[in-house]
Amino acid sequence: MSGADECRRLIAGMSMGEKIKFYLSYAHRITITAREFYGDLDSLRLSGCNETLHRLTGHLLTLQSGNVDSATEESFADMIVAGAEARGWLPTLRLSFAVIQSNPRRS
Secondary structure, three states, X not given: OOHHHHHHHHHHOOOHHHHHXXXXXXXXXXXXXXXXXXXXXXXXXXXXXXXXXXXXXXXXXXXXXXXXXXXXXXXXXXXXXXXXXXXXXXXXXXXXXXXXXXXXOOO
16 A cells, blocks of 8 residues: 555545644645745745645635535545645655544544
8 A cells, every 4th residue: 555545544534523633734734845945946846835725725614614525525635645645745744644643533
């Protein structure tokens, strides 16, 4: 199983509250990643951070509304993991799983 496949599996197993925490954590980490590109002549890397943040924050608004079906959620998770993999950000994405693992579900 690839790192990306494992990420997809872990996201699929999260509750809605866990997904919100996870996506918020990843968005926060992407803002830190973007700082690496300040002053960089290659604006495509900074643009990649911006696009990822745009997608994350838009999806978080949708999650908060409760209007997300499982197919939409699966498609979004696939898009986020694929983007992380393409940009070399899987290690950054994986750090966000720690937020969920350190705060296990309460019944």
